[in-house]
Amino acid sequence: MSDLEISCVSKKISGKIILDDVTLIVPSGQTCVLLGPSGSGKSTLLRCINHLDRIDSGIIRLNGEIIGYRQSGDKLYELSGREIARQRSRIGMVFQQYNLFPHLSVLENIVIAPIKILKKKRGDVTDQALTLLKTVGLESHAHALPPSLSGGQQQRIAIVRALIMQPEVMLFDEPTAALDPELVQSMARLLKQLSEQAMTMVIVTHELSFARALQGNVAFMDNGRIIEHGPSHNLFTHPKHARTAEFLRQS
Amino acid sequence: MSPNLVIVPKTKLAERLATVVVAACIAALLYSIFKNPHFEWQIVFANFTVPAMLKGLLVTLELTFFAVFFGFPLGTIVAAMRQADSKLLQSVSWFYVWVFRSVPMLVQLFFWFNIAALYPRLALTLPGLGELYSFPTNHVLTGFSAAVLALVLHDAAYTSEIIRTGLRSVPTGQRDAARALGFTNSGVMYNIVFPQAFRVILPAAGNQIISTLKATSVVSVIALKDVLYSAQEIYERTYDVIPLLIVASLWYLVVTSLLSMGQYWIEGRLSRKDEPL
Numbered sequence: 001m002s003d004l005e006i007s008c009v010s011k012k013i014s015g016k017i018i019l020d021d022v023t024l025i026v027p028s029g030q031t032c033v034l035l036g037p038s039g040s041g042k043s044t045l046l047r048c049i050n051h052l053d054r055i056d057s058g059i060i061r062l063n064g065e066i067i068g069y070r071q072s073g074d075k076l077y078e079l080s081g082r083e084i085a086r087q088r089s090r091i092g093m094v095f096q097q098y099n100l101f102p103h104l105s106v107l108e109n110i111v112i113a114p115i116k117i118l119k120k121k122r123g124d125v126t127d128q129a130l131t132l133l134k135t136v137g138l139e140s141h142a143h144a145l146p147p148s149l150s151g152g153q154q155q156r157i158a159i160v161r162a163l164i165m166q167p168e169v170m171l172f173d174e175p176t177a178a179l180d181p182e183l184v185q186s187m188a189r190l191l192k193q194l195s196e197q198a199m200t201m202v203i204v205t206h207e208l209s210f211a212r213a214l215q216g217n218v219a220f221m222d223n224g225r226i227i228e229h230g231p232s233h234n235l236f237t238h239p240k241h242a243r244t245a246e247f248l249r250q251s
Numbered sequence: 252m253s254p255n256l257v258i259v260p261k262t263k264l265a266e267r268l269a270t271v272v273v274a275a276c277i278a279a280l281l282y283s284i285f286k287n288p289h290f291e292w293q294i295v296f297a298n299f300t301v302p303a304m305l306k307g308l309l310v311t312l313e314l315t316f317f318a319v320f321f322g323f324p325l326g327t328i329v330a331a332m333r334q335a336d337s338k339l340l341q342s343v344s345w346f347y348v349w350v351f352r353s354v355p356m357l358v359q360l361f362f363w364f365n366i367a368a369l370y371p372r373l374a375l376t377l378p379g380l381g382e383l384y385s386f387p388t389n390h391v392l393t394g395f396s397a398a399v400l401a402l403v404l405h406d407a408a409y410t411s412e413i414i415r416t417g418l419r420s421v422p423t424g425q426r427d428a429a430r431a432l433g434f435t436n437s438g439v440m441y442n443i444v445f446p447q448a449f450r451v452i453l454p455a456a457g458n459q460i461i462s463t464l465k466a467t468s469v470v471s472v473i474a475l476k477d478v479l480y481s482a483q484e485i486y487e488r489t490y491d492v493i494p495l496l497i498v499a500s501l502w503y504l505v506v507t508s509l510l511s512m513g514q515y516w517i518e519g520r521l522s523r524k525d526e527p528l
Contacts, residue, residue: 050431052427052430052431081435081436082435085430085433085434085435085438086433087433088430088431088432088433089432089433090433091431092431093428093431095424095427095428095431097424099422099424099425099427099428100428101425101428101429101443101447102447103446103447103450112432112442113432113433113434116434116438116442117432117433117434117438161432162431162432165432165433
């Protein structure tokens, strides 16, 4: 039972409603694609799941544990930086711009968190990192510096960097936004492999072809609300909501 | 189409001409330096390592050391305040940098040297307990401590800007990525932000230390015996103004060169591929 539960989450940024009473449950081992036009709040929702952005109301639970807050009576008190960091270490995140650390080699990018945060032994983590790099075909680049690699390569390293922490859920923010079209399909294949290994995933995208290729459940967002939510094939072939149909037609 | 044609690069006429002109200037300058008796090189060499000059050098180095030693932490605090959420802290930081960067070092020095006119006594007073301790300002703010204070406050204003620029040079995505992995705020700073900011901070900080070294020469106006004042003391007695100013300049050159060498060495190490942290 390691569901990700997002209940009644709302958020404003300087008066503007970004998230409007969002409720979403991602059952353990399943993939949820957050689809929607830019500015619909999907990336913000993703950043709220690991408390990189604060929420104004509502509650987010992973494995039953409230993210970012401690409940006491009818109040939620924000956790200390240390406690939030510990929760984040169980949530993997891959950013649109990858955000690899340019001053560290590929290998160091991957092993720094397990060594510094999970206090694992360097030798063990290095072996594990090299194995993971092999699965994405980048073992020969272990000692390269990230800026010398292509976007697609950096993306896969960012995924490995998140995976090595053995997270309970993986968050992907627009994983294809900076990739050329050819790489989009191979990224979809990589993510499907992860989903076959029963990784719980939330994937934000505005790209229809990518969302289709991923299968799983799709939540369509617009103006900070989830308008429609259902299995990929249903939503793409028989959208219930006019706004969804409009978005599908335009793309 | 013969493959044996010789390739002749085009002649850079202007550059050749400039080279000749500059070479002629150097020759003329060298000739005058060694032939003009007023340079009095023998006096320069005779005074280069006299005890008074070496004591002056020590004072200059001490002032520089204290200015940097206290100025950098203070500058870091000012930079941190600028990043704070509190508007008051931000404003205080901004105001501090505005004031201490705007008022010339020399004016600040006179201010601290004469602060006793404003506050004749310094006292530690606790509410309810009354005055615990008090002493005349002039006992604490001697020439040396007034100079250190002025240099530290001046330095901190520049240092805070250097550190702030360095921290801002690291994209927010780097902090996000580190936080998402589970680093605490201090872990993010230590492992990810500082190593990257350092490359931006270091060259500027090196320049700052060098300009602090040179700025210490203003203390000669409050009769503090640094390199410049020691040179002045000697030439006021012997009237060898130019040779003694050359002695002072040479000492500044020596120390600045040593500092630059240290800076280049550290920069060279940083630009190499990083060893594991």
